[in-house]
Amino acid sequence: MKQKRLVTIQDISCFGKCSVTAALPVISALGTEAVVLPTAVLSTHTGEFSDYTFHPLHDEFQRISDHWKKLGIEFDAIYVGYIGSNELIQAVSDFIDRFAKKDTVVFIDPAMADNGKFYSGLGEDYAQRLKELCRKAHIISPNMTEAMILSGHSPADYKESGNIKEIAHTLSDICDNVIITGVHNNDIISTVAYNKVTDNFTRADKPMYDGVFYGSGDLFSSAFMGMYINGATLEDATKNASDFVNDCILKTLDEREKYWYGLKFEQSLGILTEYYKELKSTKHLS
Ligand code: PXL
Numbered sequence: 001m002k003q004k005r006l007v008t009i010q011d012i013s014c015f016g017k018c019s020v021t022a023a024l025p026v027i028s029a030l031g032t033e034a035v036v037l038p039t040a041v042l043s044t045h046t047g048e049f050s051d052y053t054f055h056p057l058h059d060e061f062q063r064i065s066d067h068w069k070k071l072g073i074e075f076d077a078i079y080v081g082y083i084g085s086n087e088l089i090q091a092v093s094d095f096i097d098r099f100a101k102k103d104t105v106v107f108i109d110p111a112m113a114d115n116g117k118f119y120s121g122l123g124e125d126y127a128q129r130l131k132e133l134c135r136k137a138h139i140i141s142p143n144m145t146e147a148m149i150l151s152g153h154s155p156a157d158y159k160e161s162g163n164i165k166e167i168a169h170t171l172s173d174i175c176d177n178v179i180i181t182g183v184h185n186n187d188i189i190s191t192v193a194y195n196k197v198t199d200n201f202t203r204a205d206k207p208m209y210d211g212v213f214y215g216s217g218d219l220f221s222s223a224f225m226g227m228y229i230n231g232a233t234l235e236d237a238t239k240n241a242s243d244f245v246n247d248c249i250l251k252t253l254d255e256r257e258k259y260w261y262g263l264k265f266e267q268s269l270g271i272l273t274e275y276y277k278e279l280k281s282t283k284h285l286s
Contacts, residue, residue: 001285004229005074007035007099008222009092010081010111016045017262018215019082023222026265029272030226031285035075037064037095040084046120047214048261054121056084061091065098075104077229080133081218082111084121089129096136105229108137108175109221113145114182115212116156131174139177139234141221147171147180159184165201168194177234181220184208191220193238202235204242213249215262220245227275231283240275247271 006027010019020036027034039061043053078096083089100106110130112122127149134140134150142150145158151170161183171178176196183190189208194201223241228234248265255264279285 001231001283003031003033003285004076005033005035006077006079006225006229007037007075008079008081009037009039009083009095010218011040011042011084012036012038013042013045015043015261016047016049016214017259017265018045018218022215022218022262022265023079023081025269026219026222026272027226029269029276030223030230031276031280032226032229035073037061039082039088039092044261045214047114047212054084056088058085058087058091061088061095065091065095069098074101075099077105077107077225079221079225080106080108080137081221082109082119083130086126086129089126089133093133093136096133100136105139105225106137107139107141107221107225107228108134109141109217110134110146110150111217113149113155114143114217116145116158118149118155134174137175139179139228140171140175141179141181141217141224142171143182143217144180144184145182150174158182161185161190164192165194168192168201172196179224179234179238181217191238191242193234195234200235202238204239206242206246209249209253211256213252213263215265216245216249219248219263219265223272226272227279230276230279230285232275232279244268244271244275 040056145155179193190205192203223244227237247268248263252264
């Protein structure tokens with residue numbers, strides 16, 4: 001199997017260890033060519049930083065996409081993360097229409113909220129547009145707050161995980177494969193994956209650590225896609241990506257005051273290289 005090429009569409013938060021700065025190393029460590037189409041440039045991510053800069057890149061987004069079309073560049077996967085404005089959601093939707101071929105895997109992480117609240121500057125109107133965009137995906141990966149919003153519940157109830165299967169079923173009307181991260185259950189935090197076609201529901205459970213770990217969703221989505229695009233099943237990629245994020249958290253805990261803004265993920269990238277070696281031997285990758 002030839003080396004895969006994935007385009008990730010999300011913002012560049014220059015400082016903060018999330019979005020593209022997390023996605024690129026993870027996707028590369030999993031043996032995949034990573035291409036970037038930025039939606040916006042921010043000085044930092046929007047969580048707990050004040051006075052961050054935000055520069056949307058609508059015009060540039062279109063010009064880059066036109067240039068790629070002219071060059072005939074193609075992608076095995078399109079992985080969408082944080083977008084940042086209604087206008088840019090439309091641009092991403094147009095990009096998918098233009099570049100997704102029959103076999104292109106379209107993965108959307110509907111990044112817009114966490115811990116019961118929308119990210120700064122985003123709200124209900126944005127959520128509705130993002131939900132429509134999610135209909136174009138083969139796989140979506142909301143966190144629990146985003147899953148509540150997309151399924152018509154209050155985001156503030158994100159700790160109520162009793163009806164998680166029902167929520168996953170509801171979301172599978174939007175998209176066949178649903179992964180929900182950050183599902184609370186006492187001192188356990190789980191990632192669940194539901195495939196509507198096989199009706200298979202799986203979960204990966206991890207210990208819950210106190211605090212907010214910025215970028216953990218981006219690291220999960222990037223690791224998941226890096227594995228899935230290389231032949232891992234939805235269930236295996238979910239489990240392994242969840243193990244990877246747990247390892248990143250464990251390596252950060254000792255220095256969490258220093259790394260309050262993002263996970264110290266760099267020390268965990270070696271795990272991904274091992275996953276890739278395993279996939280390479282079982283899936284006959286080049
Ligand atoms: O990690 C998700 C994310 C991505 N991009 C921006 C963010 C956040 C989360 O806060 O603010 C700009």
